[in-house]
Amino acid sequence: MRQSPRDTETSSRRISRRALVLGGLQTGMLGVLGWRMHQMQVDQADQYRLLADENRINMRLIAPARGLIYDRNGVALAENAQNYRIVIVREDAGDVDAAIARLKQLVDLDPDELERALREVERRSPFVPVTLTDQRAWEDVAEVAVNAPALPGITPDVGLTRNYPMGADFAHIVGYVGPVSDYDLDRMDDDDPLLQIPKFQIGKTGVENKLERDLRGKAGSKRIEVNAAGRVMRELGRDEGIPGSDLQLTIDSGLQNFTQARLSLGMSAAGVVMDVRNGDLLAIGSAPAFDPNKFVRGISSVDYSLLTDNIYRPLANKAVQGAYPPGSTFKMMVTLAALEAGEVTPDETIWCGGYTKVGNRRFHCWKRGGHGHVNLEESLQHSCDVYYFDLAQRVGIDRIAAMARRFGLGSHFDLPMSAVTAGIMPDKAWKTERYGQDWRVGDSLNAAIGQGYVLASPLQLAVMNARLASGTAIEPRLVKSEGGIETEVRGAVSLGLNENHLRMVRKGMYAVSNTRRGTGYGARIADDTMLMAGKSGTSQVRNITAAERARGVTSNADLPWERRDHALFVAFAPYENPRYAVSVVVEHGGGGSSVAGPIARDILLYALHGGLPPLESYPSYQRDEIRVMQESLPLRGAEGGEESSRA
Amino acid sequence: MSYLEYNVKRVPTGLSKVLYLNWALILLLTAVASVGFLMLYSVAGGDISRWAEPQIKRFVLGMVLMLTVAMVPIWFWRNMAGLAYGVSLLLLVVVEVAGTTGMGAQRWIDLGFMRLQPSELMKITLVMFLAAYYDWLDIKKTSRPLWVLIPLMIIIAPTYLVLHQPDLGTAILLVAGGGIVMFLAGVSWWYFSVVIAAGVGLVAAVFTSRGTPWQLLKDYQYRRIDTFLDPASDPMNAGYHITQSKIALGSGGWTGRGFMQGTQSRLNFLPEKHTDFIFTTLAEEFGFVGAISLLTLYALIIVFCIISAMNNKDRFGSLLTLGVGATFFLFFAVNMSMVMGLAPVVGVPLPLVSYGGSAMLVLMVAFGLTQSAHVHRPRGR
Structure with missing residues (x-):
């Protein structure tokens, strides 16, 4: 179609007009785009920069090296091994x-x-x-x-x-680590990001558990750049974190090894060795034990049920968790309470006719026929029960309990081990509160011979004994140093008791171990420079009933294992200048002097010699037997013994 | 013929035409394309052979095509407009029937040496054909209903086919591009008011149809709209593109992180970083300064198109030049709006910068047409 020049002019002007309108609209749109760029890239740049960094930068935790645990001589008890x-x-x-x-x-x-x-x-x-x-x-x-x-x-x-290079020896003290579980996370109330690492190892029992926070250290971190698929592109920065503190325990690994081996001969037993001067716990044995390394690797259910089904309870640390009636080892407390109260003098004798009658109930002495006239020293030497029935009635339970508490019975010691028990040191108020009943004279009589309500752990008995030997309120100590800083020795001050009274009690204990008629004479030390003083205890788990007696059950050997008496022995040595206090409990072991006494003596001798003692330290008639015993002990090898020293 | 009114003899002939080319426009196009090469080199992590090199080759080919088209007199192209539109429409039907399926949409014909997207072709041939139509039409009839209906049909036919592929982005560009040519040709304002009102109605209909049997769009298109309205609602899936794109853009700041230092693209957080989202990498690495510079280059291209058109008394030439400029404008405006979160993600490349063959070549040919119009414009006495 042809177009006139006029039309062309009109058209051209119209197009130009519309083009300008369009240009205007486009300019407006450009303005919007420019404004948006400014808004995003200038006004909100920081916010987007942050989002970009969040996109690309990931934090990865670096697990710090766990603190190592050593014994008092620097022998490794817990170490970080290469895991291939x-x-x-x-x-x-x-x-x-x-x-x-x-x-x-x-x-x-x-x-x-x-x-x-x-x-x-x-x-x-x-x-x-x-x-x-x-x-x-x-x-x-x-x-x-x-x-x-x-x-x-x-x-x-x-x-x-x-x-754990020492295996079962430190299973109870050091404990073990294992992968952190959901249960742990709930229980611990710990927001340490390290715990979020899958299979991160934390302390489950013992020192590993109680001093977890010190041993764990502080998490390190590395900042890494990742791409959209999560692949690590490069490392942007690194913070190594702080490794956990190293711990040094007061335990002597050689003595601990011997203690464990010696206790295991008694089937189910516990023993504690303590330095009476500074409270250092040199050995804390509990037999049988288990290999903690199995738990680190993840114990099989078969192995685990073998441990839980065992009637000797290998998983329990009986030395601090077990509470036993202390039996006659408690008599020193009654003696001291009576002496301090002025209710008895050392020379006063009391007639033992085999029993004491309270109301119409008879309380028998362990010796049916009675001991005749008994003074203070003899009462300990023979462990005469009637003497203590008499003292208990004179002194009363409250004064006995007060004295016993000064020696650590019924107290909780703050040591980094699992389930440390406080035992029970009953008095009138305790019984009222616990049972809603009045304290009766019979209760005092039972308590006086360490029966009835009284319960103590081997640890407490060792502390009691150390305090008797030193006359100080020494506190037990398990951690010698942490991160290179020595832990303070606590309680090395006088108990405030009359030194003569303490000496009389010690003399009684000396008589137990070193006089022909003493109950512990068979378990004496024959070396005059290292004489020990001890006290046996045999605590009934239950009474032999009249019906059983009628059937002819008169001795422990006739009863099933779990109903036999506990055998206890406490001792310290050397008598003249006390250095080590020891306590031994053999669960359902029978007689304290015959079963627990030799174990306590052997452990003391090992501590005194800093290794296997020479046979000359034993009474001559026992030496063959002792040699056989020493050779049969599953010890860690000669160097273990050499290393231990008297620090 | 309107040319008879002018001194056609003044129109340059032979090689002298080269002197009359719109050289400023050529320079601007080269500058924009070079920005593209730089960014393709950067997003490939310093690898020139991956995207930058093929893109350079295509640009050179495109430049040759552009100059070739520019040498041919504009009236030849006007006479070819109908044929070009017809062929494009036919090709769209061919893809619809037998096209290769790729990226979940049937969009291209495999020619062996390259994949041809008829929809790209159509963006230009539609403008060309409409320009020719209004050149032919008596201007007094421009706003008469019948003569408005014809160009509408010309626009709707390819739009329907493209929408059916489905390619929402191109469909919008076709409607907008065609509409702009009609507007420039002088169609009455009333029609546009009615169409805009109808458009609003259509949007309402699209939303109300959702979930009903007569649903107008595909589910994924609805999801894209949802994502556009609230990208944070689905940051890992549907909203991922736009969220990551905005992070990249915004984190550029004033001057950017530096060439090849953009973490978002290097670490693959950005999707389609070498195609539709390439602008985000530019914005991340060169910041606000870089982004606004590219925008300025684009704006200058539009300005030169408008100046060229206003100096052109030939109706076809000026309409074509303005139409091409407007289409080019729509390309980058929609793409930038999209990556900046101002518009839905509809799949429109950044012209001359995004990696891609069809779009680049078609655009260069289109600018060849504007050059031809520029060179062969009627000169006054």
Whole structure:
């Protein structure tokens, strides 16, 4: 169609007009775009920069090295061992199944563990290393390394795990670590980010548990840049964190080893050795024990039920958790209470006719026929019960209990071990509160011979004995130093008792161990420079009923194990210049002097000699027997004994 | 022929035409394309062969095409407009029937050496055909209903096919591009008011149809709209693109993180970082200064198109130049709005910068047409 020049002019002007309108609209739109750029890139830049950094920067925790635990001589009790692992990276492996098949020809793989690992491999991104198996021997790892060309994507790797070189010896004291569980997280109320690391090892029992926060250290971290798929591109920064504090315990590993071995001959037993001068706990034995390393690796259910089903309760630390009637070992407390109260003099004699009658109830002495006239020293020497029935009625339970508490009975010692018991030191108020009943004279009589309501742990008996020997209120100490800083010795001040009274009690204990008619004479030390003073105790778990007596049950040997008497013995040595206090409890062991006494004596001798004692320290007629016993003990090897010293 | 009114003999001939090219425009196009090469080099992590090199080759080819098209007299192109539109429409039908399926949408024809997107072609041939239509039409009839209906049909036919692919972005560009040419040709304001009102009604209808049997859009298109309205609602899936894109853009700040230092693109947080979202990398690495500079380059291209058109007394030439400029404007305005969270993610590339063959070549040919119009414009006495 032809167009006239006029039309063309009109059209051109119209187009120009409309073009300007369009240009105006476009300018407006450009303005909006520019404004938006300014808003995002200038006004809100910081906010977006932060989001970008959150996108790309991840924090990865670095687990600090756990603090090490040493004995008093620097022998390692808990260390961080190399944990050799075998890991696979899917994208490097290519054919995962083929690579695993070749690996199987080289090392043994647990099928369950492997299945779990393979599922993990499937789930994770292809570049994430997945642990196929850990806690491997060095040989396995070497095998993998040597055959690396045939095992694409499979590499050996090394991490840290806890190891207890002393095995069962320190199972109860040091305890063990294990992977943190949901239950732990609920219970601990600890927001340390380290706990969020899968399988992070925390202390489960013993010192490992109680001093967890000191041992754990502070988490380090590294800032890494990741891409959208989570692959680590580079490390931006690193903070190594603070390793956990090293601990030095007061325990002597050689003495501990001997104590454990010697106690285990008594089946189910516990014993504590304490330095009377500074309260250092040199050995805390509880037999039987278990291998804590098994728990670190993850104990099998079979092994675990073997431990829980065992009637000797290997998992319990009986030395601090077990509360036993102290039996006659309690008589020193009654003696001191009576002396301090002025209710008895050392020379006064009391007639023992075999029993005491209170109301119409008879309280028998352990010796049916009675001891005749008995003075203070003889009462301990023979462990005459009637003498103490008499003292108890004179002094009263409240004064006895007050005295016993000064010696640590009924008190809780703040030591970093699991479930440390306070025992029970009853008095009138206690009974009213506990049972809503009045204290009766019979209760005092039972308490006077360490029966009835009185309960004490081997630890408490050792402390009581150390305080008797030193006359000070010494407190037990388990941690010698932490992070290189020495722990303070506490309680090395006088108990405030009349020194003569203490000496009389010690003299009685001397008579127990060193006079022909003393109950502990059979378990004496024959070396005049190291004489010991002790006291036996045999505490009934239950009474032999009249019916049983009629059936002919008269001795422990006729009863099932769990109903036999507990055998106890406390001692200190050397008598002249006390250095070590010891307590031994053999659960359902029978007689204190015959069963617990020799154990206490052997442990004391080992402590005094700083190693296996020479046979000359024993009474000559016992030496053959002792030699056989010493040779049969499963000790850690000669160097363990050499290392221990009298610090 | 309107040219007879002017001194056609004044129109340059032969190689002398080269002197009459709009060289400023060529320089601007080269500058924008160079920004593209730089960014493609950067997003490939310093690898020139991955995206930058093929893009440079295409640009060179595009430049040759542009100059070739520019040498041919504009009236030849006007006579070819109908044919070009017809072929484009036919190709759209071919993709609809037998196109290769890729990216979940049937959009291209595999020519062996390149994949041809008929919808890209259509963006230009539609403008060309409408310009030719209004050149032919008696201007007194411009606003008569029948003569308005015809260009509407010309726009709606390809739009329907493109929407069916489905490619919402291109459909919007076609409608907007065609509408702008009609507006420039002088169609009465009334029609536009009615169409805008109808458009608002349509949007309402689209939303109310959701979930009903007569649903107008595909589910994924609805989800994109949802995501646009509230990207934070689905940050890991549907909203991921836009959220990451905004983070990249905003974190650039005033001057950016520096060339090749953009963490968002290097660490693969950005999706389609070499195609539709390339602007975010530019904004991240060169900051507000870089982004506003590119915007200025684009704006200058539009300005030169408008100046060229207003100096052109030839109706076809001026309409074509303005139409191409407007389409180009729509490209980058929609793309930038999209990556800055002002518009839904509809899949519109950043012109001359995003990696892609069809779009680049078609745009260069389109600018060749404006050059031809510029060179062969009627000269006054």
